[in-house]
Amino acid sequence: MDTSKMKHLLLLGIVATACAGAIATGPASAQAHGTQGHESAQPGSDTWITTKVKADLLASKDIPGMAIKVETVNGVVSLSGDVDSQAEADKAVAVAKGIKGVSRVDNRLMVRGAR
Numbered sequence: 001m002d003t004s005k006m007k008h009l010l011l012l013g014i015v016a017t018a019c020a021g022a023i024a025t026g027p028a029s030a031q032a033h034g035t036q037g038h039e040s041a042q043p044g045s046d047t048w049i050t051t052k053v054k055a056d057l058l059a060s061k062d063i064p065g066m067a068i069k070v071e072t073v074n075g076v077v078s079l080s081g082d083v084d085s086q087a088e089a090d091k092a093v094a095v096a097k098g099i100k101g102v103s104r105v106d107n108r109l110m111v112r113g114a115r
Helices: 003-023 027-033 043-059 086-097
Strands: 068-073 076-083 104-111
Touching (some): 043 068, 043 076, 086 104
Parallel strands (some): 076 104
Antiparallel strands (some): 068 076
């Protein structure tokens, strides 16, 4: 299977997972998953933002999209994981900032070898 087909299938999986997560939002879900205090006032919008950021990271060259975890709460995107260089981290932050609805990006990316 070529790379573009793999990326497309992966993107579809991410979208399906994000949609399932949007359905399971609310106080009961937060209690069950231990996320009290981090509930979003806009879960559907946050899910869309997370999905869009992740898809754009996967589609971008020079960014290890699979290695970057994306979470969004009230429009604030948190990026975490390991990258090979500061340039990759900076590009990932720029991609996230370019998504409509993102109010801020919390960069928690770790540059390998710079720990």
